[in-house]
Amino acid sequence: MSSLLSIDEPVRAPARPRPQWRAFTEMGFRPLYLAGCAWALISVLLWVHAPSLLRGELNGLAWHAHEMLWGFVATIAVGFLLTAGANWTGRNPLRGNALAALCLVWLAARAGYLVPGRPAFLLAGIADLVFFLWGAAALGRSVWLTRNKRNYGVPLLLAALASAHLLYLTAAVSGDYLGLMRYFNAGLLSMAVLTLLIARRVLPFFAKRAVTGLDIPPHTRSGHWQLAAGVAAIVLLLAGAPKGAALALAASGLIALVQWLAWKPWTARRVPLLWILYAGYLGLSIGLLVGAAQLAGLVVRVAWPAHVIGVAGFSVMILGMVTRTALGHLGRPLQTDRSMVLSYALIILAALLRLAALLPSSAVTGLLHASATAWALALALYLWRFFPMMIRPRADAGGQATPVMRIKPVVAPRG
Structure with a gap:
């Protein structure tokens, strides 16, 4: 007699590994x-x-x-x-x-x-x-x-x-206020040079893996010139030669813009893990040009370069990088969920509001508070989403922390 009704035990999802x-x-x-x-x-x-x-x-x-x-x-x-x-x-x-x-x-x-x-x-x-x-x-x-x-x-x-x-x-x-600003700018430029060096390596690599058929140049040679210009800007700034530093910084920023265009940013519009990195690289490129203008005496307010580079550049790119590299190293699919995309939108909103607050108006305080709120929400979403993953083994490690004493090197790093 054939069975008319078959009831199977439901397949249990694998237990979530404990924090380790x-x-x-x-x-x-x-x-x-x-x-x-x-x-x-x-x-x-x-x-x-x-x-x-x-x-x-x-x-x-x-x-x-x-x-x-x-x-x-x-x-x-x-x-x-x-x-x-x-x-x-x-x-x-x-x-x-x-x-x-x-x-x-x-x-x-x-x-x-x-x-x-x-x-x-x-x-x-x-x-x-x-x-x-x-x-x-x-x-x-x-x-x-x-x-x-x-x-x-x-x-x-x-x-x-x-x-x-x-x-x-x-x-x-x-x-020493003048020294304070000079050394802050030196630190800012050191971080900018480091960011450009890393981003130029990983952004084309990430893009070609995420967009089928995309072929973009790594811009290795222009990256060498960019690195040299950035280091020259730091040395000239510390040597008390702001005009020379402005020229070197402008060269670095222009090279970054050329690279950004060559990497076909429009192809990343449907991939949040990519467009957030492109947005940060663009913000950093523009920030370097604003910094050059300030050193050349064309921009009066010293707060502009720091906030364009720091908020529109570093912060936007950081949120993209800490998402993309964490997912990769945690053995997770390289896909965003709604909370991640919302955090990207919020960090960009925070950057725009913070830059708007630099303009003289009666709305400065409100813009600052709105920017801080968007900033806090963006980072809170990241922490809420990633903290449980960070304290547990990789998703593909079978519940155990993976040994990492020796790792096979790759040509283009994923992190």
């Missing part, structure tokens, strides 16, 4: 992406809504500028480079308890700037210096031991960020 300390500290992007994005959210809300809580030696505008550049942007860069370095060299630069210790040093720096008194300030400054030099040394060791000549200069850019940080704090303590 080993997984959380297996690569630099996991704790440092979360830490950098969380601090970006908290520090902006403090700056806009509770500035009275900023009672440390480095207070007010000096604290805000420092924490945005070195506490947020450069922190994400260290997390990215420690992760990418494993792909470039086949050696994981830092992991486990050593990576956790690096994160504790970072936390000590963030807390120290908020505590009143010179001892706390000195502790914070030293902690930040150790953080960047430790990251540079760990990456440099992997690069040197594997004779990865293509990346010999990357740890030096991290060391330049550390040096600019130290000079910035020295100027802040001595009350």
Whole structure:
């Protein structure tokens, strides 16, 4: 007799792996992406809504500028480079308890700037210096031991960020406003050069993998000229030659625009993981030209270059990178969901509102608050979506943290 009704037990979804300390500290992007994005959210809300809580030696505008550049942007860069370095060299630069210790040093720096008194300030400054030099040394060791000549200069850019940080704090303590701005701009340009170097490598690689049949040039030779122009701009700025720095910076920005157009940005319009990176690269390119105009005396307000480069450039690109590279290294499909796309829209809105607030009008306060709200929501969405993934093993690791002591190097890094 044939069966008229068959009832099978439902197939149970595989149990969600539990959080693991080993997984959380297996690569630099996991704790440092979360830490950098969380601090970006908290520090902006403090700056806009509770500035009275900023009672440390480095207070007010000096604290805000420092924490945005070195506490947020450069922190994400260290997390990215420690992760990418494993792909470039086949050696994981830092992991486990050593990576956790690096994160504790970072936390000590963030807390120290908020505590009143010179001892706390000195502790914070030293902690930040150790953080960047430790990251540079760990990456440099992997690069040197594997004779990865293509990346010999990357740890030096991290060391330049550390040096600019130290000079910035020295100027802040001595009350040297002109020195403060010069060293902040040097740090900003060091970060811009590093960002251009990384983005020029990964953006064409990501694009060709995401868009079927897309063929775009890597612009390796123009990237070398761009790198040389950026380094020249930093040296000339520190040497007190703003006109020469303006020319070098303009050259770097124009090369970036040419690269952006050559990479066919219109082909990325249906791929959120791509168009957010294109948007950030465009913002950074324009920001470099605005910075050149300011150094040449054509733009009066010194806040314009920092915010175009920092908010429209770095921040937009960072949100795209911490999404794309995290998904790849977590073994997840390279696809966005609604929360991720919404976070992209919010970070771009935050950038536009912040730039609008630089224009003289009666709506400045409202624009600032609206920008801070959009900024906080964008980063909160990222943290909400990615925190549960970051503290667990890779999706394809079968519930166990993957060993990462030796990683097969690839020609074009995915992170």
